[in-house]
Amino acid sequence: METKALDKYKKEMVTCTLCGFCKSVCPVFEHKGWDSSVARGRILLAYGLLTGEIEADDSVVDRIFHCPTCNDCYRRCPSKIKTVEIVEAARKDLRAAGLSLPKHETMIKNILEYGNPYGETENRLEKLDLKPHPAKLGYFIGCTSAYRVETNKAVISILEKLGEDFTILDEVCCGSPMKRVGGSDDEQLQVVNHNLDEIKKLGIENLIFTCAGCFKMFKLDYPELIGELGFKPMHFLEYLAEKDLKFKPYPHKVTYHDPCHLGRHAGVYDAPRKILEKIPEIEFQEMEKNREFATCCGGGGGLRIAFPETSGEIAGERIKNAEFAEVITTPCPFCVVNLNTGKELVGSKIEVKDMIELIDELLE
Amino acid sequence: MLDKGFLDKLKGIVGDENCRTDTAERYCYAFDGGIHRAMPDAVVRPQTTQQISDMVKLANEYKVPIIPRGAGTALCGHSVAISGGVSVDLQGMNKIKEIHVEDLYVVVEPGVIYDQLNAALAEKKFFFPPDPGSAEACTIGGMAACNASGMRAIKYGATREYVLGLEVVMPTGEIVEMGSRTIKDSSGYQFAKFMLGSEGTLGIITEITLRVIPKPKKNAVAVAAFNKLEEAGQGVSNIIGYPVLPSGIELMDDVCIKAVNQATNLGLPEVEALLLIEVDGHPEAVKEDIEKVAEICKSSGATSVEYTDDEKRKVELRKGRKSMIPALSRYKPEWAAVILADDMAVPISKIPQTVKAFHEIADKHGIIVATYGHAADGNLHTKVLMDPLDPEHWKHGEQATAEIFEAVHNVGGTTTGEHGTGITKAPYMRAERKSLIEFMKKIKRTLDPNNIMNPNKMMDWEEGIITHLRYPVNIGGGTDPKNPEGKKSGGSD
Numbered sequence: 001m002e003t004k005a006l007d008k009y010k011k012e013m014v015t016c017t018l019c020g021f022c023k024s025v026c027p028v029f030e031h032k033g034w035d036s037s038v039a040r041g042r043i044l045l046a047y048g049l050l051t052g053e054i055e056a057d058d059s060v061v062d063r064i065f066h067c068p069t070c071n072d073c074y075r076r077c078p079s080k081i082k083t084v085e086i087v088e089a090a091r092k093d094l095r096a097a098g099l100s101l102p103k104h105e106t107m108i109k110n111i112l113e114y115g116n117p118y119g120e121t122e123n124r125l126e127k128l129d130l131k132p133h134p135a136k137l138g139y140f141i142g143c144t145s146a147y148r149v150e151t152n153k154a155v156i157s158i159l160e161k162l163g164e165d166f167t168i169l170d171e172v173c174c175g176s177p178m179k180r181v182g183g184s185d186d187e188q189l190q191v192v193n194h195n196l197d198e199i200k201k202l203g204i205e206n207l208i209f210t211c212a213g214c215f216k217m218f219k220l221d222y223p224e225l226i227g228e229l230g231f232k233p234m235h236f237l238e239y240l241a242e243k244d245l246k247f248k249p250y251p252h253k254v255t256y257h258d259p260c261h262l263g264r265h266a267g268v269y270d271a272p273r274k275i276l277e278k279i280p281e282i283e284f285q286e287m288e289k290n291r292e293f294a295t296c297c298g299g300g301g302g303l304r305i306a307f308p309e310t311s312g313e314i315a316g317e318r319i320k321n322a323e324f325a326e327v328i329t330t331p332c333p334f335c336v337v338n339l340n341t342g343k344e345l346v347g348s349k350i351e352v353k354d355m356i357e358l359i360d361e362l363l364e
Numbered sequence: 365m366l367d368k369g370f371l372d373k374l375k376g377i378v379g380d381e382n383c384r385t386d387t388a389e390r391y392c393y394a395f396d397g398g399i400h401r402a403m404p405d406a407v408v409r410p411q412t413t414q415q416i417s418d419m420v421k422l423a424n425e426y427k428v429p430i431i432p433r434g435a436g437t438a439l440c441g442h443s444v445a446i447s448g449g450v451s452v453d454l455q456g457m458n459k460i461k462e463i464h465v466e467d468l469y470v471v472v473e474p475g476v477i478y479d480q481l482n483a484a485l486a487e488k489k490f491f492f493p494p495d496p497g498s499a500e501a502c503t504i505g506g507m508a509a510c511n512a513s514g515m516r517a518i519k520y521g522a523t524r525e526y527v528l529g530l531e532v533v534m535p536t537g538e539i540v541e542m543g544s545r546t547i548k549d550s551s552g553y554q555f556a557k558f559m560l561g562s563e564g565t566l567g568i569i570t571e572i573t574l575r576v577i578p579k580p581k582k583n584a585v586a587v588a589a590f591n592k593l594e595e596a597g598q599g600v601s602n603i604i605g606y607p608v609l610p611s612g613i614e615l616m617d618d619v620c621i622k623a624v625n626q627a628t629n630l631g632l633p634e635v636e637a638l639l640l641i642e643v644d645g646h647p648e649a650v651k652e653d654i655e656k657v658a659e660i661c662k663s664s665g666a667t668s669v670e671y672t673d674d675e676k677r678k679v680e681l682r683k684g685r686k687s688m689i690p691a692l693s694r695y696k697p698e699w700a701a702v703i704l705a706d707d708m709a710v711p712i713s714k715i716p717q718t719v720k721a722f723h724e725i726a727d728k729h730g731i732i733v734a735t736y737g738h739a740a741d742g743n744l745h746t747k748v749l750m751d752p753l754d755p756e757h758w759k760h761g762e763q764a765t766a767e768i769f770e771a772v773h774n775v776g777g778t779t780t781g782e783h784g785t786g787i788t789k790a791p792y793m794r795a796e797r798k799s800l801i802e803f804m805k806k807i808k809r810t811l812d813p814n815n816i817m818n819p820n821k822m823m824d825w826e827e828g829i830i831t832h833l834r835y836p837v838n839i840g841g842g843t844d845p846k847n848p849e850g851k852k853s854g855g856s857d
């Protein structure tokens with residue numbers, strides 16, 4: 001098997017001291033228990049592929065893809081090993097060798113053919129009845145918000161309440177789902193270039209997101225692929241945190257879930273808390289594991305689609321951690337969907353609330 | 365390859381879902397935290413003592429090696445399946461079965477993680493003190509099998525001070541209870557203690573009864589910088605001789621300091637040695653002790669001393685030590701921190717001359733040896749910084765390791781203070797304990813007539829150490845990409 005992507009990480013892999021500290025945080029390891037299901041194991045398998053010591057059989061492919069790329073291992077790792085990058089490189093090489101998972105393959109095909117991973121054939125702007133116009137502020141809807149949940153309505157309503165001149169764009173999938181599961185640079189560039197062209201056309205200077213995956217992709221992965229962006233990607237909460245917002249009271253016990261791709265990957269922790277603080281009568285309480293220590297909802301990295309059982313169990317664990325509250329809120333639509341799956345699995349009464357919708361409901 | 369009949373029966377014992385022969389598991393369980401690797405033929409995750417007993421009996425029948433394994437954090441190839449066989453992952457047996465702080469003991473399964481046990485004990489204001497550096501990952505079974513300890517050993521001792529009783533599946537499959545649940549016990553051979561440090565060669569520990577003690581109410585930290593290693597060494601001796609009994613004294617040499625300064629903006633003083641000293645106990649005693657420690661450091665030649673009991677400041681002062689390992693692992697772009705030499709203990713007063721000797725040896729071989737450790741009990745650790753992909757570096761690394769242990773033995777030191785022997789320390793343990801080796805072999809042959817329990821380790825490892833390497837570097841007889849199994853022949857003798 002060719003290992004073009006992994007070649008770059010040879011030194012990184014031998015720098016891993018195999019200390020096993022990642023076991024104390026890896027949500028998949030907690031669920032599976034085998035040493036092959038933790039960052040250390042994934043690094044070893046990737047390394048075995050690189051040296052040609054092992055064949056990429058089903059077991060190897062399964063373990064490499066069985067990771068939501070939550071980055072908690074990196075946070076904990078004493079040697080700061082970039083496991084997620086290694087995992088993504090291994091997936092890229094496996095896929096180039098024709099060894100990806102059928103569900104991921106369909107997802108990538110859908111993105112390239114229909115512009116979204118779900119295979120929805122209707123153009124999202126037509127579906128939502130929206131039209132782009134030149135503006136400095138852009139809103140990137142994202143596929144989950146366009147086709148699976150209604151966050152887009154809340155974003156638009158908030159921006160209208162604030163009297164902002166903003167535009168949506170004739171976007172396609174940001175490319176994050178395929179980047180996570182081994183999409184090639186060429187495949188990624190197809191969607192990246194489309195989106196960049198649209199952004200340029202409209203003269204957008206600040207582009208806002210609600211989906212943590214889209215945001216991370218634009219903020220960290222686009223520059224890797226194409227260099228300087230020429231506009232500023234911002235999470236919607238970062239944008240709102242700077243505004244003078246007036247809220248109606250919300251007398252409920254609320255906790256906040258940090259999406260991995262927003263928190264650990266992109267470093268946004270303060271903005272959501274700053275906003276929640278402004279809500280009168282809210283009783284806000286952090287979960288035991290919060291900010292950079294937050295555990296994953298299990299939804300990312302292609303896990304939900306390929307391994308719904310593992311993904312659901314991880315979401316269930318996160319929900320159990322939040323059960324002291326009436327409401328768990330988070331701004332990422334993908335986390336909202338997965339946390340709801342977890343809620344059903346563990347039979348919890350907690351309400352999982354999209355933070356953008358919460359803001360819209362309470363904003364005066 | 366395992367006999368099909370064996371494998372079927374094995375699955376019958378532990379259940380299909382707990383037995384894997386997939387590439388992914390065989391490869392991942394080929395490694396531990398050290399430099400060696402060799403693939404087992406199967407990995408099992410038993411759930412009960414009875415399953416383990418049945419499995420061990422079966423392994424005797426078929427003469428298949430059995431390698432007990434906890435979290436796989438040991439650093440010397442301890443759980444590497446050097447003769448193939450079945451890797452027995454005990455992490456799934458992780459129940460804290462009983463907590464009786466009023467009787468000063470707990471009963472746990474072997475897969476309980478050290479930190480998790482202490483989290484449960486903290487609710488009752490008690491703790492199990494040994495505190496190895498791997499506390500968040502390593503299992504109590506692994507700690508017992510290695511007699512693990514940590515920076516608090518000077519005051520609180522090693523795992524052996526806390527093991528009251530064990531349940532063990534012996535190499536021939538019998539389930540034997542050793543020791544008791546009482547603080548005192550003098551009936552017969554102290555077999556529970558004897559198992560500590562057996563590194564999986566004399567049986568599988570399936571239950572551990574541990575003594576626990578009340579948590580100290582308070583602690584305080586001091587950091588002292590010394591221009592000369594000798595002065596730091598003298599400082600340690602003066603503290604202990606005063607007497608102040610610290611709960612730990614960590615030493616960092618100049619290589620460690622430089623690495624931290626290179627990787628962080630902590631700006632540690634660029635001196636020959638830093639000491640991080642901790643005291644704990646009753647608040648008034650802590651105050652008195654930490655002030656005394658600071659005074660002694662100054663009078664021993666420290667150029668700067670800071671001490672505190674403030675929670676936030678303590679975290680700051682510990683930061684240098686905490687960031688040391690990652691800093692060392694990225695000391696030079698092409699280099700890595702390699703587990704060679706790694707752990708040794710010398711009489712406390714010999715620390716300065718030993719560290720100096722290590723530096724001279726490193727210079728001679730064109731590698732870097734960073735030395736740190738638990739200075740209060742003479743336990744030193746080294747990280748060899750070298751290019752793990754360069755065969756020349758391995759040759760020098762091997763020679764340097766031999767010279768390091770010679771220097772340690774010359775000052776009356778011992779080959780391993782806490783990490784154990786496995787493969788990587790075996791030649792040096794044999795050199796040090798000449799009169800004991802044959803006796804150890806006799807015990808092993810008696811208890812394990814088919815030599816199936818973690819065979820060819822410690823006294824039975826007769827090759828060198830630069831072999832079966834985890835790194836993709838070909839040094840005659842080392843890693844052979846065509847033999848990823850990396851197996852040594854045999855398993856029974």
Ligand SMILES: Cc1cc2nc3c(=O)[nH]c(=O)nc-3n(C[C@H](O)[C@H](O)[C@H](O)COP(=O)(O)OP(=O)(O)OC[C@H]3O[C@@H](n4cnc5c(N)ncnc54)[C@H](O)[C@@H]3O)c2cc1C
Nearest residue numbers: 434435436437438442497503505506507509512513564569
């Ligand atoms: C970063 C780091 C820091 C460390 N710091 C320290 C330290 O400060 N002090 C210290 O003492 N050690 C330290 N170690 C070494 C190691 O963590 C300890 O020896 C630990 O006790 C090993 O536990 P484990 O569960 O990982 O055992 P493993 O590595 O899985 O096994 C170790 C040995 O014990 C045997 N074994 C495991 N479980 C059982 C069982 N139930 N029955 C019989 N045999 C068994 C295995 O066969 C093997 O030979 C460190 C390691 C790392 C990676």
Ligand code: SF4
Nearest residue numbers: 016017019020022077
């Ligand atoms: S990834 Fe980091 S935490 Fe995990 S084994 Fe490697 S060095 Fe240790």
Ligand code: SF4
Nearest residue numbers: 026039067070071073
């Ligand atoms: S990214 Fe998350 S799930 Fe993947 S190995 Fe790291 S901790 Fe485990």
